[in-house]
Amino acid sequence: MQSRVIPKVCAVLAVSGLVALPWTAEAQKKVVQNAGSDTMVNLAQAWAEEYAKVDKDVSVEVSGGGTGTGIAALINGTCDIANASRKLEEKEVEKAQAGTGKLPKEFMVGYDALAVYVHKDNPLKEISIEQLMELFGEGGKVTKWSQLNTTVPKCSSDQIILVSRQNNSGTYHYFREHVLKKKDFKQGTRDMHGSKDVVELVSKTPCAIGYSGLGYRTPDVKVLLVSKKSGDKAYEPSITTTLDGTYPIARPLFMYTPGTPPAHIDKYMKWIMSAPGQKIVEETGYIPLPEFAKTSKTSSAK
Numbered sequence: 001m002q003s004r005v006i007p008k009v010c011a012v013l014a015v016s017g018l019v020a021l022p023w024t025a026e027a028q029k030k031v032v033q034n035a036g037s038d039t040m041v042n043l044a045q046a047w048a049e050e051y052a053k054v055d056k057d058v059s060v061e062v063s064g065g066g067t068g069t070g071i072a073a074l075i076n077g078t079c080d081i082a083n084a085s086r087k088l089e090e091k092e093v094e095k096a097q098a099g100t101g102k103l104p105k106e107f108m109v110g111y112d113a114l115a116v117y118v119h120k121d122n123p124l125k126e127i128s129i130e131q132l133m134e135l136f137g138e139g140g141k142v143t144k145w146s147q148l149n150t151t152v153p154k155c156s157s158d159q160i161i162l163v164s165r166q167n168n169s170g171t172y173h174y175f176r177e178h179v180l181k182k183k184d185f186k187q188g189t190r191d192m193h194g195s196k197d198v199v200e201l202v203s204k205t206p207c208a209i210g211y212s213g214l215g216y217r218t219p220d221v222k223v224l225l226v227s228k229k230s231g232d233k234a235y236e237p238s239i240t241t242t243l244d245g246t247y248p249i250a251r252p253l254f255m256y257t258p259g260t261p262p263a264h265i266d267k268y269m270k271w272i273m274s275a276p277g278q279k280i281v282e283e284t285g286y287i288p289l290p291e292f293a294k295t296s297k298t299s300s301a302k
Contacts, residue, residue: 028057029056029057029058029059030057030058030059030264031058031059031060031061032058032059032060032061032080032081032264032265032268033061033063033073033078033079033080033081034048034060034061034062034063034079034080034081034082034083034255035062035063035064035065035069035070035073035078035079035081035082035083036064036065036066036067036069036070036071036073036079036082036083036084037064037066037067037070037083037084037085037170037253038064038065038066038067038169038171038193038194038195038196039067039085039112039169039170039171039195039212039213039215039253040083040084040085040213040253041062041063041064041083041195042215042216042284043110043215043253043280043281043284043286044060044062044083045062046280046283046284047060047272047277047280048060048061048062050276050277050280051268051271054271054276055264055267055268057264058264058267058268060268064194065168066165066166066168066169066170066193067083067084067085067086067168067169067170067171067173068167068168068169068170069168070082070083070084070256071084071088071092071096071256074096074100074104074256074258075092075095075096075099075100076099077099077100077258080257080258080261080265081255081256081257081261081265081269082104082255082256082257083253083254083255084170084253084254084255084256085112085169085170085171085174085213085251085253085254086170086173086174086251086254087106087252087254088104088106088254088256096256096258100258100259102258102259102260103259104256104257104258104259105256105257105258105259105260105261106254106255106256107254107255107256107257107269107272107273108252108253108254108289109253109254109255109272109273109277109281109289110252110253110278110281110286110287110288110289111242111243111250111251111252111253111286111287111288111289112213112214112215112250112251112252112253112286112287113214113237113238113241113242113247113249113250113287114171114174114175114211114212114213114214114237114249114250114251115211115212115213115214115216115217115223115224115237116132116209116210116211116223116224116226116249117163117198117199117202117209117210117211117212117217117221117222117223117224118202118208118209118221118222118224119152119202119203119205119206119207119208119221119222120203120219120220120221120222121152121153121154121206122150122152122153122206122222123150123151123152124145124148124150124152124222124224125224125225125234126224126225126226126227126234127148127224127225127226127227127234128226128227128228128229128230128231128232128234129179129226129227129228129229129248129249130229130230131148131230132179132180132226133179133180133181133183135160135162135186135209136162136164136175136179136180136185136186136189137180137181137183137184137185137186138183138184138185138186138187139183139186140186142160143159143160144158144159144160145158145159145160145207146158152206152207153206154206155206155207157207158207159207160207160208160209161190161205161207161208161209162185162186162188162189162190162208162209162210163189163190163192163198163201163202163205163208163209163210163211164185164189164190164191164192164198164210164211165191165192165193165195165198165211165212166191166192166193167191171195171211171212171213172191174249174251175211175249178249178251179211179249190208192210195212195213195215195216196212196216198210198211198212198216199212199216199217199218199221202221203218203220203221213285213286214237214285214286214287215284215285215286216285217285223236223237226247226248226249227248228248235247235248237250239282239287239288239293242287243287243290243293250287253286255269255272257269273289275292278292279292
């Protein structure tokens, strides 16, 4: 009787073992927490989804919230990778080192040509950094479209509505530093939580003008050409104008890890900065690293 029972028990154990295998494999999968820049969140998600096909033992979980959110997570040791649309400040580096005991490691993973958006029916074609200062900067005197020699359809008030980002955004800080020359923003700007929100509001508001990452461009908005000074040649944001420096408000995009990353994260970062990862940068509307920007340099970014 016993000889008959033993095979059945073994069979049950064998089946149980087979059932448990997928769960065990899933439990062993390495999870990478990637948080930060809202400008980069769609790009980071595209990377994560594609990388799941490359390394099935790693799962990259992406969240946005802004560069400030990512940097806070880096300082607190609650993320493996922080996305930032600006460079870490020295005080942030010191806080991260004090919080985690590790000096943050910086990876430059691409570029963003920060775009200036207006409603698609707005006839304005270009704008200068000087004019943007007068529009968005505290004490700026430009408040009406007629002051820019522009009549905007369906904007009967002529009043310019300024659309900005919240102050924990890397895009906000970049714009304040490089366009407003560290001046404060005017009171009354409409501060949006996400890059996508800026473009959506501008697309629905004929009187509006806003700034956001080029990767959020849609057919419902117009991207203005930008010049350094009024009267200078204005340039469209593109791969060419970003890499040759003629577009005046292009910026690098960064990812930070707390110290030298472990092997599975280091492998992921190297993949991001390789041809397959940089192809995704261009496909999502951003600017790849120079060594991966081929003949497409001559065309505008999507």
